Amino acid sequence: MRKKILNYDELVREAGFAINSPTKGCIVILEYGYKIWEIIQRRLDQLIKDTGHSNVYFPLFIPESLMNKEKEHVEGFSPECAVVTHGGGVRLQESLIVRPTSETIMYETYRTLITSYRDLPLKYNQWANVVRWEKRPRPFLRTTEFLWQEGHTAHATQEESIEEVLRMLNIYKTFIEEYLAIPVIAGRKSDNEKFAGAVATYTVEALMRDKKALQCGTSHDLGQSFSKVFEIKFQDKENKQQYVWQTSWGVSTRLIGAAIMAHRDDKGVILPPLIAPYQVVVIPINNLVNAEYIVRIEKELKDKGLRYVIDNRDESAGSKFNKWELKGVPIRLEIGDRECERQTISATSRLGKKVNTPINEFFNSIDSLLLNFQNELFVRATEFQKTNTFDIDQFTEFKNLFGQGKSSGFVKAYFCGSKECEDTIKSETFGVTSRCIPLDETNGEGSCICCKKDVNGKKTIFAKAY
Ligand SMILES: [Zn+2]
Structure with a gap:
C-alpha cells in the first residue's frame, strides 16, 4: 500500500509538534515542538545578550490610548487586535489591548x-506571547497567539540605530x-510591506520545500517616529534636548514551522x-x-552530550522506523542480536546513509556524522x-510562472x-508579493517589471508567501 503524503498541517500534527486547541486559532505546542523552541531560545538569547542586550518584561495589556498614539501603527494593527472591555465584573473605563507587539x-x-545621553543606548529584549487575531490560522505560521522575542532599542544617533538594525x-x-540549515535572503521590505510605523523594515526570507516564501524574522528602523510621539528625549553633551533613534526586531515560533517546511520530504x-x-x-x-x-x-x-x-x-520495529522517520530524527540506531554479538552499531541517517561499524568506531565518528x-x-x-530562483524581465513570463496560482x-x-x-502584480499573479530588496544584490539598471518605468538600483525578490 502506498502511503499518503501528508500536507503541512497533517505533518505538524502526526509528527507530534502541535495539535489544535479548544481555543479557535490557537494551537497546543506539544513537547516535541516545544523542545525545538527551547533550543532556539537558548541559543538566540545568548546571541542577544552577547551583543549587549538585557531581558525585561512589560505587561500583556496595553491601555487603548497608548496604542492610539502612533497613527500608522494603530491603523496597521487595529484590525487584528484583541480588546479587553471588562475586568473584575465591570466595564473598564479604558479598554485594554492584548499586546500584538x-x-x-x-x-x-x-x-x-x-x-x-548617559542613559543611551538602551537595549532591551523581551521573550513573550503576543496576540494577533487570525482568520486563517496555520500551526506555527500564523496563529492568534504565538511566542516570540522582541528587541527594542534607543540610540543617540541615527547612524548607531541603523547599525543596530542591520546587526540584529x-x-x-x-x-x-547555522542552526536551522535554511539559507535566507536578507533585504529591505517595500514601503507597502513594511511594519506599521517603521521608517524601513528589513527581513530575512526563506524558500520552503513547496516553493513558497516564508518571512523568518524582521528588524525595523523606527527612526524618530515613535520617539516624537512618545516624547522620548535626552539631553546631549551640549545640553540640548534630542529625540532618540529607535529599532525593534523579532523572531517567533514561526521558525519551528520554517524548519519543518524547509527540509521535509515525502516520508x-x-x-x-x-x-x-x-x-x-x-x-x-x-x-530479547x-x-x-x-x-x-x-x-x-x-x-557525548547528545x-x-x-x-x-x-511496537514492531517497522512501525517505529516509520514513526521516527516522520518525526525527522537525524540518526537511527537499529540494535538487534547480531549487533550485540559483534559489538557493532547499525545506523541509518534520515538522509538515507547506512553504516555498520564497531561500537567504538561509531561513537568516535558520531559528532562528524551529525555535523x-x-x-x-x-x-x-x-x-x-538556487534552482528555484528566476531572473525575469518580462511580465508575461512572470505571470506564466505563477499561472493557476502555483508556487x-x-x-x-x-x-x-x-x-x-x-497591487497589479499581486492581482495578476494569484497573490505574489514583493519579499525584499536583497542587501547583497549589486546595483544595475532596468525597467519595472510592471509599469516599465526606469529603475536604477537593485532587483527585488518576489514570491508567493505564507
Ligand atoms: Zn512599476
Missing part, C-alpha cells in the same frame, strides 16, 4: 527611563542558516541536528536484545533555492516600488 507600552516607559538582521540570518520531516529534540533514536529490534548492550550505548550517548531517545515501546548531516541539509536547501520559487526583477505596481 510592544512598541507603545514599552516606549511610554522609555520616556521615563531616558533623560540623558545579520544575527538572525546567521542563526537561521516526513528532516530536522537539522542542531535543533532536533532528539539527534539520535535507539531502536532495539526486539525485546541484550539490555546491557543498550545500557552501554546509552552511556556513550550521554557521555540528545537521544530509546524507543522501548511494545555532516547538518551541512548536507544546508547545501541541499541552498541548491533548492514557483523566487523571482528577481526590477520593480519601481510603487503601491500601484505592487
Whole structure:
C-alpha cells in the first residue's frame, strides 16, 4: 500500500509538534515542538545578550490610548487586535489591548527611563506571547497567539540605530542558516510591506520545500517616529534636548514551522541536528536484545552530550522506523542480536546513509556524522533555492510562472516600488508579493517589471508567501 503524503498541517500534527486547541486559532505546542523552541531560545538569547542586550518584561495589556498614539501603527494593527472591555465584573473605563507587539507600552516607559545621553543606548529584549487575531490560522505560521522575542532599542544617533538594525538582521540570518540549515535572503521590505510605523523594515526570507516564501524574522528602523510621539528625549553633551533613534526586531515560533517546511520530504520531516529534540533514536529490534548492550550505548550517548531517545515501546520495529522517520530524527540506531554479538552499531541517517561499524568506531565518528548531516541539509536547501530562483524581465513570463496560482520559487526583477505596481502584480499573479530588496544584490539598471518605468538600483525578490 502506498502511503499518503501528508500536507503541512497533517505533518505538524502526526509528527507530534502541535495539535489544535479548544481555543479557535490557537494551537497546543506539544513537547516535541516545544523542545525545538527551547533550543532556539537558548541559543538566540545568548546571541542577544552577547551583543549587549538585557531581558525585561512589560505587561500583556496595553491601555487603548497608548496604542492610539502612533497613527500608522494603530491603523496597521487595529484590525487584528484583541480588546479587553471588562475586568473584575465591570466595564473598564479604558479598554485594554492584548499586546500584538510592544512598541507603545514599552516606549511610554522609555520616556521615563531616558533623560540623558548617559542613559543611551538602551537595549532591551523581551521573550513573550503576543496576540494577533487570525482568520486563517496555520500551526506555527500564523496563529492568534504565538511566542516570540522582541528587541527594542534607543540610540543617540541615527547612524548607531541603523547599525543596530542591520546587526540584529545579520544575527538572525546567521542563526537561521547555522542552526536551522535554511539559507535566507536578507533585504529591505517595500514601503507597502513594511511594519506599521517603521521608517524601513528589513527581513530575512526563506524558500520552503513547496516553493513558497516564508518571512523568518524582521528588524525595523523606527527612526524618530515613535520617539516624537512618545516624547522620548535626552539631553546631549551640549545640553540640548534630542529625540532618540529607535529599532525593534523579532523572531517567533514561526521558525519551528520554517524548519519543518524547509527540509521535509515525502516520508516526513528532516530536522537539522542542531535543533532536533532528539539527534539520535535507539531502536532495539526486539525485546530479547541484550539490555546491557543498550545500557552501554546509552552511556556513550550521554557521555557525548547528545540528545537521544530509546524507543522501548511494545511496537514492531517497522512501525517505529516509520514513526521516527516522520518525526525527522537525524540518526537511527537499529540494535538487534547480531549487533550485540559483534559489538557493532547499525545506523541509518534520515538522509538515507547506512553504516555498520564497531561500537567504538561509531561513537568516535558520531559528532562528524551529525555535523555532516547538518551541512548536507544546508547545501541541499541552498541548491533548492538556487534552482528555484528566476531572473525575469518580462511580465508575461512572470505571470506564466505563477499561472493557476502555483508556487514557483523566487523571482528577481526590477520593480519601481510603487503601491500601484505592487497591487497589479499581486492581482495578476494569484497573490505574489514583493519579499525584499536583497542587501547583497549589486546595483544595475532596468525597467519595472510592471509599469516599465526606469529603475536604477537593485532587483527585488518576489514570491508567493505564507
Ligand atoms: Zn512599476
